[in-house]
Amino acid sequence: xxxxxxxxxxxxxxxxxxRTPRRVRAxxxxxxxxxxxxxxxxxxxxxxxxxxxDDERNLPVVTLRSRDPLVLEFDLLEEGGRPLxxxxxxxxxDWYRDLNPSEYLKTFQRGDILDYQPSRGTEVSYVHxxxxxxxxxxxxxxxxxxxxxx
Numbered sequence: 754x755x756x757x758x759x760x761x762x763x764x765x766x767x768x769x770x771x772r773t774p775r776r777v778r779a780x781x782x783x784x785x786x787x788x789x790x791x792x793x794x795x796x797x798x799x800x801x802x803x804x805x806x807d808d809e810r811n812l813p814v815v816t817l818r819s820r821d822p823l824v825l826e827f828d829l830l831e832e833g834g835r836p837l838x839x840x841x842x843x844x845x846x847d848w849y850r851d852l853n854p855s856e857y858l859k860t861f862q863r864g865d866i867l868d869y870q871p872s873r874g875t876e877v878s879y880v881h882x883x884x885x886x887x888x889x890x891x892x893x894x895x896x897x898x899x900x901x902x903x
Contacts, residue, residue, distance in 0.1 A: 797831060816896070817895070829879060830877065830879050832871070834871045837865070839884055842902065857895040858892065858894065869882045
């Protein structure tokens, strides 16, 4: 599952060139092209929502160092439930990875989704997941576009 979030900031106006730093390209080649992996969607993921604060109608945009959290909620069509991990990638305006995690995160690149609730008494079994960030385990140091991968 891939979710796109935006943090307020400025972007370059350069067009038509690959601006991915060599070190990120080398990481992508070593691990397989991450861009292709990010495009994969699972048919078992449903009702994805990303919003600011407590109101689902808010756009998923926050300013750097804001106290407003973003909330990611989704349903996974499975029984039981299990902790999941969420990974954060900084992206350029075309939504390609452009920096190493140490350049945009003060903490780890990965957060754990521990807030989940299995359905009860429903015809189709599902698990509802909820994740709030930034938090103690995820602190952004740079504004811009971010891709979240669960």
